Amino acid sequence: MQFYSLNHQSPKVSFKDAVIKGIAPDKGLYFPSSIRAIDNDVFTHIDSFTNEELAFEMIRQFVGEDIPDLELKKIIKDTLCFDFPLVPIEKNIFSLELFHGPTMAFKDVGGRFMARCLSYFNKENSNEVTVLVATSGDTGGAVASGFLGVKGVSVVILYPSGKVSEVQEKQLTTMGQNIRALEVDGTFDDCQAMVKEAFMDKDIIEKIQLTSANSINVARWLPQMFYFAFAYKQLKDRSKKLVFSTPSGNFGNICAGIMAQQLGLPVSHFIASTNANKVVPNFMEDGKYRPLPSVATISNAMDVGDPSNFIRIREIYGDDFDLIKKNLSSFSFSDELTKAAMEKVYHESGYVMDPHGAVGYLGLKQYMKNHQDTQGIFLETAHPVKFLEVVEPVIGKHIEFPEQIKNIMDRTKEAGFISNYQQLKDYLLTG
Numbered sequence: 001m002q003f004y005s006l007n008h009q010s011p012k013v014s015f016k017d018a019v020i021k022g023i024a025p026d027k028g029l030y031f032p033s034s035i036r037a038i039d040n041d042v043f044t045h046i047d048s049f050t051n052e053e054l055a056f057e058m059i060r061q062f063v064g065e066d067i068p069d070l071e072l073k074k075i076i077k078d079t080l081c082f083d084f085p086l087v088p089i090e091k092n093i094f095s096l097e098l099f100h101g102p103t104m105a106f107k108d109v110g111g112r113f114m115a116r117c118l119s120y121f122n123k124e125n126s127n128e129v130t131v132l133v134a135t136s137g138d139t140g141g142a143v144a145s146g147f148l149g150v151k152g153v154s155v156v157i158l159y160p161s162g163k164v165s166e167v168q169e170k171q172l173t174t175m176g177q178n179i180r181a182l183e184v185d186g187t188f189d190d191c192q193a194m195v196k197e198a199f200m201d202k203d204i205i206e207k208i209q210l211t212s213a214n215s216i217n218v219a220r221w222l223p224q225m226f227y228f229a230f231a232y233k234q235l236k237d238r239s240k241k242l243v244f245s246t247p248s249g250n251f252g253n254i255c256a257g258i259m260a261q262q263l264g265l266p267v268s269h270f271i272a273s274t275n276a277n278k279v280v281p282n283f284m285e286d287g288k289y290r291p292l293p294s295v296a297t298i299s300n301a302m303d304v305g306d307p308s309n310f311i312r313i314r315e316i317y318g319d320d321f322d323l324i325k326k327n328l329s330s331f332s333f334s335d336e337l338t339k340a341a342m343e344k345v346y347h348e349s350g351y352v353m354d355p356h357g358a359v360g361y362l363g364l365k366q367y368m369k370n371h372q373d374t375q376g377i378f379l380e381t382a383h384p385v386k387f388l389e390v391v392e393p394v395i396g397k398h399i400e401f402p403e404q405i406k407n408i409m410d411r412t413k414e415a416g417f418i419s420n421y422q423q424l425k426d427y428l429l430t431g
């Protein structure tokens with residue numbers, strides 16, 4: 001399968017090159033040159049497929065010849081080493097829990113899949129690849145855990161000082177081995193700007209093979225298609241119309257859901273739920289895309305003012321605004337509404353949502369008000385324990401650390417500290 005750049009100035013590349021480059025030389029995102037619905041049988045007889053088999057059927061066409069089938073199956077098996085339970089919350093409303101992986105965030109699947117692809121592609125290459133990534137919280141942890149101990153890959157993670165949760169910081173700074181963290185005196189946008197500058201810095205790219213691990217990378221973006229099929233498989237009643245609500249920041253996850261629908265998964269509508277960062281809800285009003293500076297919220301992994309993957313959604317629908325509107329709704333919710341939803345659901349059904357999942361829940365409720373003939377699934381993208389500072393006061397109850405987290409809380413933080421780009425450059429060049 002070939003991938004083209006959405007800026008249309010760079011040549012088409014294979015899956016392998018798209019993964020290694022991350023972004024096209026003309027700064028465009030890579031997009032598959034065709035999307036073929038998969039064999040009808042797969043979704044109509046979904047019960048007879050394991051998660052691994054489903055994943056293989058869904059992603060094979062995009063990987064093409066670049067990874068042999070047997071090797072791809074092995075990568076998928078290693079990636080999907082945990083559960084994705086669908087939990088009933090209210091009548092016709094379910095939570096798809098995507099937080100049972102090593103870092104308890106949905107980004108684990110993309111992180112693990114990408115790391116294994118990169119390691120496969122790099123196996124004959126003696127030059128080390130450096131993954132340079134900026135994180136507002138969860139990306140860094142998932143990338144750190146996914147790449148830990150992967151041969152031929154070294155990881156450098158930048159995160160904004162004081163702006164990630166305690167659990168997230170531990171996940172970033174206590175891995176050791178091939179993972180290094182840099183605490184940045186600044187915001188997430190500052191981290192992102194430094195990473196971008198490094199990718200364009202000749203002194204650096206002459207010496208170091210840099211790659212990104214953000215959701216713009218096709219190997220992080222595409223495996224997220226699997227979730228939507230895993231959810232569908234667990235539904236008791238598949239005759240009722242199905243809608244998904246995805247708490248969205250960079251819009252990679254929801255765009256992957258729409259890809260799954262393009263492959264033939266029977267989904268009737270998608271809801272992109274956002275916090276106060278509402279560039280896409282605004283777009284859905286008038287078809288005009290206007291990026292905004294990001295604002296800080298309690299669902300901080302979604303504090304994005306210029307969601308990079310939204311352009312891929314527009315591409316899927318040929319940038320036809322009416323067609324987009326037919327398939328996608330988007331709503332924005334304040335922190336107050338988010339907390340109120342967390343409290344209400346906890347008191348009515350005993351279910352604890354994290355702030356991101358709660359935004360997804362709100363979007364689903366909003367849509368279902370006028371579509372009562374549907375059943376809805378919201379994606380619970382992080383374990384509530386990762387946002388203890390927010391969740392505990394709202395529900396008025398102590399949350400126990402699960403094993404994965406307990407293990408890291410006693411470890412000692414190890415991170416460099418930088419305040420400007422020159423310091424990042426020196427750090428990278430002197431190893």
Ligand SMILES: *Cc1c(COP(=O)(O)O)cnc(C)c1O
Nearest residue numbers: 138249250251252253301381382
């Ligand atoms: C990254 C993240 C999101 C947003 O996902 P996108 O694919 O960027 O839209 C939502 N919730 C959590 C917990 C995240 O870490």
